Structure formats: C-alpha cells, structure tokens
Amino acid sequence: MGEKVLSVIPARKGSKGIPRKNVREFGDRPLVGHAIETCRESELIDTVAVTTDSQEIAQIGRRFDADVVIDRPKQLAADEVPLAPVIEHAFAEVDGEFDYVLCHQPTVPLIRPVSVDSGIRAGIQQTADSVVFVVDSTHHYWKQTDDGFEAVSSDRENRQLMEPIYGEIGVFLSHRDLVTRGKRIGGSIEFHTVDHWEGIDIDTYADWQTAESHRSRKQLVYRVTGNDQNGTGHIYRGITLADHLFEHDIVFAVEPNDNIAIDMLEGSNYDYQVFDDNASFVNFIEETSPFVVVNDILDTTADYVTALRAAGSRVVNFEDLGDGTEHADAVINALYEHSNPPENHYYGFKYFCLRGEFRYAxxxxxxxxxxxxxxxxxxxxxxxxxxxxxxxxxxxxxxxxxxxxxxxxxxxxxxxxxxxxxxxxxxxxxxxxxxxxxxxxxxxxxxxxxxxxxxxxxxxxxxxxxxxxxxxxxxxxxxxxxxxxxxxxxxxxxxxxxxxxxxxxxxxxxxxxxxxxxxxxxxDHDIANGIERIKQIVFDETHENR
Structure with missing residues (x-):
C-alpha cells in the first residue's frame, strides 16, 4: 500500500466526566500514552500527532515519542467544539502529504495495533471515504419521543436473534478530501468491527474500571481429564474454578478419550480444544503463550512440565505425584497431607475446590x-x-x-x-x-x-x-x-x-x-474457601502460608 496515513490524537485538558482523564495513569502509563504507543506500533501509520491545549499533555506526548505535538488554539478546545475542525486544524499543521487521517481518541486504550491496521487496510482496499470503528451493541433500546418512549426494535427476540446494532468507538479514518472540507465521516463508509473489550470507550468511572479489569485479564489453559476410568472429579474441579474466574479467560484442553469431560464442558458452554498427546498440547502452548497452564491429569513427567515452562507459561498441577512436580511452579494436592511440603507444594483440605452446590447447601x-x-x-x-x-x-x-x-x-x-x-x-x-x-x-x-x-x-x-x-x-x-x-x-x-x-x-x-x-x-474445617486460596496460587498472587 502506497497511501500515507497521519494519526491525530486529540487530548484536551478539560475532561468533565473524569477530571484530568487524559493524564491519569491507566495501568502503568497515562491514558494518552497508550494511544501514542498503539499508533507507533501500527504498521500502516506514518506519523503520529498529538493535538492538545495542555502543556502537561504535550510533555507526555514528547515523552512517549509522538512525532508532532500541536498547540491547539483556545477556540478549538471548548466543550462544544466537535472533532471535525480539530482534526482539520491538526492536518493543516503537520508537514507532509497524507492520503488518510486516523482520529484516535485516548479513551480507547485497549484497542490493539493489529486491529487499527485491519481497519485502515480495509478502508484503503475498498477506497472508502471513511472507516468507522465499531463494536456490536445489540440490545433492546428505547428512545424518547413527544408521546413518551418508543422501542427501537419492534419485536422482543432474544438478543442472539436480533438484527445487529453497532456503536461507534473513538477511532475513525477519514480521507484527506473529507478532512480538508471540515468533515470526518461521509461519502462511502466502511465499518470495522473490533472485539467488545477492545472497543471499551472510557467516559465514566465505571468505564475506567471495566477497562482496567480487561487490561489485567490473563489467559489460562486448563488441561483436564474425565472418562470412564478416572471419573468426574477432575472436570468438576475445572468447571468449578472456571465459574469463579470472571476476571480471566480460560480454555480447556482434553484428549479424545475424555468423553465425560467433553460432555460436561459442552453442557456448561465452556470452550475446549482436543489434543492427541502431550506433544501437540505443548506445541499449542508454545504458539499461544498463556499466562498459566493448569494440569489436572494426575501424574506428570519432568520433560513435559519443563517443556511447558520453556514456553514461558506458569505451570500449576493438581494431585500430581509424578516427576513433573519438581519443575512445576506450584502443586496443589488437596487429597494429600504433608508435614513438611516442598516450597512449591500446597497440601490438605484447605485447598479443596468445593462445587457451588455444596457451598450453598x-x-x-x-x-x-x-x-x-x-x-x-x-x-x-x-x-x-x-x-x-x-x-x-x-x-x-x-x-x-x-x-x-x-x-x-x-x-x-x-x-x-x-x-x-x-x-x-x-x-x-x-x-x-x-x-x-x-x-x-x-x-x-x-x-x-x-x-x-x-x-x-x-x-x-x-x-x-x-x-x-x-x-x-x-x-x-x-x-x-x-x-x-x-x-x-x-x-x-x-x-x-x-x-x-x-x-x-x-x-x-x-x-x-x-x-x-x-x-x-x-x-472445624474451613473447606468452603479453598477456591479463593487456589486462585491466588494459580495466578501467583499473595496468599496465606500453608
């Protein structure tokens, strides 16, 4: 692609919903810093510009290596000013010939560079005048009219059966001809859908908390067994833990003979993948690099656990008495007791994973x-x-x-x-x-x-x-x-x-x-709180002594 793309990041100091929003730290850096880094990591963006009325934001822009920091005029920094004239001004201020301008607002800190590039690429390939980045917002909505309230959708279908409704996020691409005419959307429009979590647009404190929660999500791969020979205990534990992991993502791994586990996972609507052997599973871990791998398959070998750790994942094993225990980051054996357990072992009833039906019985x-x-x-x-x-x-x-x-x-x-x-x-x-x-x-x-x-x-x-x-x-x-x-x-x-x-x-x-x-x-035995203790061990958080 020969088209040149300018990214403009509008970041003024006068945020109302969340005071000083653009300079507040989201994770380990200011909100505007995330937008700059995302644009710099893009393969299709040639120049990154920050337009601001704040010296503090300008300093952050330089610290995070924005190519250009634009001093926005006071008349373009008021609450009532729309984005179109701000982008037009920035486009005129930056030296160079650009075919497209990407407006990337700092309020969308989770969008990935690859998603930004996908939207830009789609717009250029379709010779679109503009690309609107959206998320699926399909729900039942109501609008206020002179006569009261009116349903946007006339039927009451389940959400999965409704015609999709999309919501804009704070990213859009405009052809230079639109920008120079003071517009940002028009002509032939391409819509680019991103994952819901990538499109979280921060306007309120609730939005911020939701985005922070997604930013800290970790990937867990849970390898589990469950068949006529070894029963249902392992898969029950896996599903019980998964039920308590709202803040993280989990995918199960099984082998073809794990018929009971497969049936239970399908009945619970949890994602799973089938692997023929250890080698194919290790290859998957090497390709996906999850934060943690849990083995709930009884005894493991040293070679197997070493290979998982070499892939960069934390390894936690349940009820493992094999040689792999010496190489795992943690081993949880609720069914066993040990008077002097190794440093990475957690024994006894305190680490039992109690199913929900018993927690509330x-x-x-x-x-x-x-x-x-x-x-x-x-x-x-x-x-x-x-x-x-x-x-x-x-x-x-x-x-x-x-x-x-x-x-x-x-x-x-x-x-x-x-x-x-x-x-x-x-x-x-x-x-x-x-x-x-x-x-x-x-x-x-x-x-x-x-x-x-x-x-x-x-x-x-x-x-x-x-x-x-x-x-x-x-x-x-x-x-x-x-x-x-x-x-x-x-x-x-x-x-x-x-x-x-x-x-x-x-x-x-x-x-x-x-x-x-x-x-x-x-x-006298506190069994019900074992799940919380297990979660802390699995994700290497602070937990009580054994």
Missing part, C-alpha cells in the same frame, strides 16, 4: 437419629464396594432408607437387582446413576459411606459424618480420612469385610455421642 446442625444412609463410591467402583456395602447392611434390624448413587462409570447397574431384592423389608433402597444434585442428597443423609476421594471433602463441608473405604493404594494415601475425626476409615478395599462395614454402621447408629463428635469435628 445446608450444613448439619445435629444428627439425633439415623434414618437415611447414602452410599456413593463414584467412578467405576473398581472393587464393587456398592454391592459389598448393600450386602453388609442386610442383617441390620433398623428401619433405614438407603440412597445409592452410582458413578457414571459403574458398569451393569442391573447386577445390583438380586442383592436389593434379597434385602429385608426394613431397608428401603433407591438406586440412581445420575442425580441432579449430590449436595441435596447429602443434606438428607445421616451417614455417608464412600471411598477416599473428593466426596469426603464434600461431605465434610456439610458436617456429614463418613465411613470411608479406599479403592486402591493411591486412595489409601489420601489422609483426610485419617486426620479428620469426622471420618471413620475402614482401610483399603481388599482388607475390608462385610462384617467390618456392618459393625461400623451399627456402632454409628447406636452411639449418639460418637455421631456428634464426628459432626462437630467436621465443622
């Missing part, structure tokens, strides 16, 4: 009797502890409602039918594989029987006592079942008999003092 204030027992072993229930527990309850004489919630990976639920049919009449059993709310069911339970996983912490947040059985050696390492007096651990599945389960349940039913001791012990 009702905690147990007393358990005067045991009428309802909940059984939930989650995942695939590799030792079929569900069946073993039902059989253990068969000889109880108490009138009990038994609420069984199977994991999504539990195969052939019909195998439980003969067991249930053989149970005595004093036991009323309900079996479900998918439930709307686990918290609601736990609220109704007087005792939970489960494995040594995340369900322990969810029950703990509700002060619901637990009998736990570890499915395998890894679960046996989860110490919450041992450090909390609200949980009675029966040991690893291979060594737990039906008689042990039956005896533990019987003792719990008959000993009210024991129930109250277990319930109050759980009440």
């Amino acid at each position: 009702t905690q147990k204030s007393e358990i005067s009797s045991v009428d309802r027992i909940m059984i939930s072993f989650g995942g695939i229930d590799e030792n079929n502890l569900t069946a073993r527990t039902l059989q253990a309850l068969a000889e109880l004489d108490d009138q009990l409602y038994v609420d069984v919630v199977l994991g999504l990976g539990y195969a052939d639920p019909e195998q439980l039918d003969p067991i249930v049919e053989a149970l005595p009449d004093n036991l009323q059993v309900e079996i479900n594989q998918q439930v709307q709310s686990m918290a609601q069911r736990m609220e109704q339970a007087d005792l939970l029987i489960t494995s040594n996983g995340r369900t322990l912490y969810e029950a703990g947040s509700l002060n619901l006592p637990v009998l736990s059985i570890a499915q395998n050696a890894r679960e046996q390492k989860h110490p919450y079942a041992f450090v909390s007096r609200g949980v009675l651990s029966l040991g690893q599945a291979a060594y737990v008999s039906e008689e042990m389960i039956r005896t533990a349940v019987t003792d719990y039913i008959t000993d009210e003092t024991r129930r109250e001791t277990m319930r109050t012990a759980l009440a």
Whole structure:
C-alpha cells in the first residue's frame, strides 16, 4: 500500500466526566500514552500527532515519542467544539502529504495495533471515504419521543436473534478530501468491527474500571481429564474454578478419550480444544503463550512440565505425584497431607475446590437419629464396594432408607437387582446413576459411606459424618480420612469385610455421642474457601502460608 496515513490524537485538558482523564495513569502509563504507543506500533501509520491545549499533555506526548505535538488554539478546545475542525486544524499543521487521517481518541486504550491496521487496510482496499470503528451493541433500546418512549426494535427476540446494532468507538479514518472540507465521516463508509473489550470507550468511572479489569485479564489453559476410568472429579474441579474466574479467560484442553469431560464442558458452554498427546498440547502452548497452564491429569513427567515452562507459561498441577512436580511452579494436592511440603507444594483440605452446590447447601446442625444412609463410591467402583456395602447392611434390624448413587462409570447397574431384592423389608433402597444434585442428597443423609476421594471433602463441608473405604493404594494415601475425626476409615478395599462395614454402621447408629463428635469435628474445617486460596496460587498472587 502506497497511501500515507497521519494519526491525530486529540487530548484536551478539560475532561468533565473524569477530571484530568487524559493524564491519569491507566495501568502503568497515562491514558494518552497508550494511544501514542498503539499508533507507533501500527504498521500502516506514518506519523503520529498529538493535538492538545495542555502543556502537561504535550510533555507526555514528547515523552512517549509522538512525532508532532500541536498547540491547539483556545477556540478549538471548548466543550462544544466537535472533532471535525480539530482534526482539520491538526492536518493543516503537520508537514507532509497524507492520503488518510486516523482520529484516535485516548479513551480507547485497549484497542490493539493489529486491529487499527485491519481497519485502515480495509478502508484503503475498498477506497472508502471513511472507516468507522465499531463494536456490536445489540440490545433492546428505547428512545424518547413527544408521546413518551418508543422501542427501537419492534419485536422482543432474544438478543442472539436480533438484527445487529453497532456503536461507534473513538477511532475513525477519514480521507484527506473529507478532512480538508471540515468533515470526518461521509461519502462511502466502511465499518470495522473490533472485539467488545477492545472497543471499551472510557467516559465514566465505571468505564475506567471495566477497562482496567480487561487490561489485567490473563489467559489460562486448563488441561483436564474425565472418562470412564478416572471419573468426574477432575472436570468438576475445572468447571468449578472456571465459574469463579470472571476476571480471566480460560480454555480447556482434553484428549479424545475424555468423553465425560467433553460432555460436561459442552453442557456448561465452556470452550475446549482436543489434543492427541502431550506433544501437540505443548506445541499449542508454545504458539499461544498463556499466562498459566493448569494440569489436572494426575501424574506428570519432568520433560513435559519443563517443556511447558520453556514456553514461558506458569505451570500449576493438581494431585500430581509424578516427576513433573519438581519443575512445576506450584502443586496443589488437596487429597494429600504433608508435614513438611516442598516450597512449591500446597497440601490438605484447605485447598479443596468445593462445587457451588455444596457451598450453598445446608450444613448439619445435629444428627439425633439415623434414618437415611447414602452410599456413593463414584467412578467405576473398581472393587464393587456398592454391592459389598448393600450386602453388609442386610442383617441390620433398623428401619433405614438407603440412597445409592452410582458413578457414571459403574458398569451393569442391573447386577445390583438380586442383592436389593434379597434385602429385608426394613431397608428401603433407591438406586440412581445420575442425580441432579449430590449436595441435596447429602443434606438428607445421616451417614455417608464412600471411598477416599473428593466426596469426603464434600461431605465434610456439610458436617456429614463418613465411613470411608479406599479403592486402591493411591486412595489409601489420601489422609483426610485419617486426620479428620469426622471420618471413620475402614482401610483399603481388599482388607475390608462385610462384617467390618456392618459393625461400623451399627456402632454409628447406636452411639449418639460418637455421631456428634464426628459432626462437630467436621465443622472445624474451613473447606468452603479453598477456591479463593487456589486462585491466588494459580495466578501467583499473595496468599496465606500453608
């Protein structure tokens, strides 16, 4: 392109909505400084000029290397003066032959140089007289008339179905013929849409706060697993964290076999990408350079984590016992305890990510009797502890409602039918594989029987006592079942008999003092605030000591 472009940045001192707006620091530099730097980084702008009635703004203009600083006449600095004569004056003051003039107001500090260039390029290619930079502002609007108020749109469609409505931002391109005639928009007009956050136009303090919030947003890539083998715990944690990250951007990463995670992400409307292996994922991180990569995939290798860090990203891992922990910036293991953790490790229930349904559920204030027992072993229930527990309850004489919630990976639920049919009449059993709310069911339970996983912490947040059985050696390492007096651990599945389960349940039913001791012990644990602690670690913010 041979056309020459002059950028004019109008910045007067008399701002009313936000006093001294153009010289206030937005982030680490004055507002007008952002406009100058954006224009200087543009590939298509040849000369950057600041027109101002302020010596302070003029000094900032020189400090940030504006090519020209124009002393704007007093008659062009009044509140009622439109931009067109200001741009015309600036154009006449700058030496050189220019084909187009870009008016770039300092009130749009987030627009990127590449977006500015895209708009300029589109206008030149289309030989447009002017280019108006806009954002999609599609909403239901009303206008005032002599008869009251009238809807701009006559129908009441959902916003997604409406005809788009666009709003101007403080950037526009004009051909020199328009500028010399005291105009800025006219003739053939091209519209260039920018992302909503780039087009935030600061007129009020609320606008400023919104823009500051977007300026500090960081990109997080959350790699997560969720399938028939490893259950839903990882993806539940990822979605729960994402629900609390309004101030940052998040994209999930999964592998093709993560069918449960993919279904849940689609159902939650979160963005995700599918990667075949570690190599393709690392390539993606190298290309996008997110601020932080979270690995919620269990054990990692040293080579894998080292490659992520070499790409420039902060690396935070969940429940990682692999060699990669030595190279990660932080490792969060809520399911484990450690008396003397390494500097970058955070252990224990304080770092559990509690789902929203439990954060707002009702905690147990007393358990005067045991009428309802909940059984939930989650995942695939590799030792079929569900069946073993039902059989253990068969000889109880108490009138009990038994609420069984199977994991999504539990195969052939019909195998439980003969067991249930053989149970005595004093036991009323309900079996479900998918439930709307686990918290609601736990609220109704007087005792939970489960494995040594995340369900322990969810029950703990509700002060619901637990009998736990570890499915395998890894679960046996989860110490919450041992450090909390609200949980009675029966040991690893291979060594737990039906008689042990039956005896533990019987003792719990008959000993009210024991129930109250277990319930109050759980009440001492602050599990609900784990999400805030995790966010501080993930984004390397100030956080409390372990």
